[in-house]
Amino acid sequence: MPKFAANLTMMFNEVPFLDRFAAAAECGFRAVEYLFPYDQPAEVVAERLQRAGLAQALFNMPPGDWTAGERGMAALPGREADFAQALDMAIDYAKVIGTPLLHMMAGVAPAADQTAIKTYRDNLKRAVDRTGEAGIGLVIEPINGRDMPGYFLNDFERAIDFISDMDASHLKLQFDVYHRQILHGDVIMALRQMAPLIGHIQIASVPDRHEPTTGELDDRRIFAAIDAIGYQGYVGCEYRPADGTLEGLGWMARL
Numbered sequence: 001m002p003k004f005a006a007n008l009t010m011m012f013n014e015v016p017f018l019d020r021f022a023a024a025a026e027c028g029f030r031a032v033e034y035l036f037p038y039d040q041p042a043e044v045v046a047e048r049l050q051r052a053g054l055a056q057a058l059f060n061m062p063p064g065d066w067t068a069g070e071r072g073m074a075a076l077p078g079r080e081a082d083f084a085q086a087l088d089m090a091i092d093y094a095k096v097i098g099t100p101l102l103h104m105m106a107g108v109a110p111a112a113d114q115t116a117i118k119t120y121r122d123n124l125k126r127a128v129d130r131t132g133e134a135g136i137g138l139v140i141e142p143i144n145g146r147d148m149p150g151y152f153l154n155d156f157e158r159a160i161d162f163i164s165d166m167d168a169s170h171l172k173l174q175f176d177v178y179h180r181q182i183l184h185g186d187v188i189m190a191l192r193q194m195a196p197l198i199g200h201i202q203i204a205s206v207p208d209r210h211e212p213t214t215g216e217l218d219d220r221r222i223f224a225a226i227d228a229i230g231y232q233g234y235v236g237c238e239y240r241p242a243d244g245t246l247e248g249l250g251w252m253a254r255l
């Protein structure tokens, strides 16, 4: 069975962000991930993580103005300076908190626009170089257009092409089973084929993004496939509990 990380952006919303670390540890999680730590000083986040005895699996680079609808800046022409600043901030936080992986969000931009594509490539190269110097892994994640309309990176093969073009061993794919199923299906074959390039995996039920094992996929078989490809990282539980975090944790106990 894979090792699971609690996603503290979606789970444990019953308590404030900083208290979610202890809450996750009390429920038996040994690792956590979340979207953004930047509302808190990095030292404070690191202290909560350590006090709870948890490993950090991953977090995202600053996404731009989230409340205004921004979902990353890597593919946004004209925002290169903001992207570079966000990258610096993410690396500073990563060093203090100790994450092995950063997720670079692409942003909302037309997927076929040549200027957006060039901007994305240039920013990806910058992020590959900076994370490489810092000894941190970098991942990119295809996201479905129902959850994020207009998201630039909306295709798994395209993500694989970007990763292959960069030819950097610390740049990998964030394989979110939920997005894969909505975008393309064929989840287990994709896990097998993309295995060497997978740096992080996330899970949720489809279509409602609730607890694993409650949706249209056979998640037990997916976990077996993840083991079979030799994946050693965490599987992030990036789901919205259907009826309370604690009330919904039975799926893990039943595995």
Ligand SMILES: O=C(O)C(=O)[C@H](O)CO
Pocket: 035, 060, 103, 141, 143, 176, 179, 202, 238
């Ligand atoms: O939405 C997802 O699936 C993610 O993993 C992101 O990090 C951001 O929304």
Ligand SMILES: [Mg+2]
Pocket: 141, 176, 202, 238
């Ligand atoms: Mg995800």
